Amino acid sequence: DSGVTQTPKHLITATGQRVTLRCSPRSGDLSVYWYQQSLDQGLQFLIQYYNGEERAKGNILERFSAQQFPDLHSELNLSSLELGDSALYFCASSGNTGNQPQHFGDGTRLSIL
C-alpha cells in the first residue's frame, strides 16, 4: 500500500463530458503529481503541485486543469472529453526534496465512449 488514494477507480463517460479525479497524497507529502498512461503515449507527466501551488507543468492539455487544496488533496479536472483522453490517470506524491521517490496511487481508469 503506497498510502496514496485515488478515486474513483473507474470512470466511464461520453465525449464532451467533464470529470473530476481525486487524489489524497501520503501523509506528510507536500508534492502531488499527475501522470497519464496510454498505449500510444506511454507515461506522461501532466502537472505538479507543491503545498497548494503549481510547481511544474508537463504535457497537459488546456482542457485539463488541476488544483491542490489546503488539506493537500488534489483534483484533476478533465473537460470536453475526447476519445483520445481514454487512459489511466495516476497521482503520485513525494516529500519536499528532489532526490526522493514518488509514491503512486492505483490510478483512475477513464474510458470515453
Next chain:
Amino acid sequence: SQQGEEDPQALSIQEGENATMNCSYKTSINNLQWYRQNSGRGLVHLILIRSNEREKHSGRLRVTLDTSKKSSSLLITASRAADTASYFCATTSGYSTLTFGKGTMLLVSP
C-alpha cells in the same frame, strides 16, 4: 516526451535466472529511478540512484548508472514468477518531475 528508452522491450526468462534491463536517456539528470508496474496497477518504486552514484543495491536488485554514456541497467537476480511485471526507468532533472521510458515487460516462467 519520453526521456528514457528501455531495452529490451520484452524479456522472457525462467525462474532462477537473472534479468537485465537497460535504459538510455538524453539529457543531464539529477537522479534516475526504476519502477515496477503490475498489469493495470500503480507503479511501485524500486530504487533511486543519484547522478553522482555509480552502483546501488537493494535486495535482489542491482542498478548501475553511467552518466558519460547516459545509460543505466537494472539487474534482478534469481528471478521469481512474482517478478513478472513491466519495469520503467525514469529520470529527474531540474524539477522533481519524472520522465519515463517506455518500459520493459518481464515474464518469468515457473
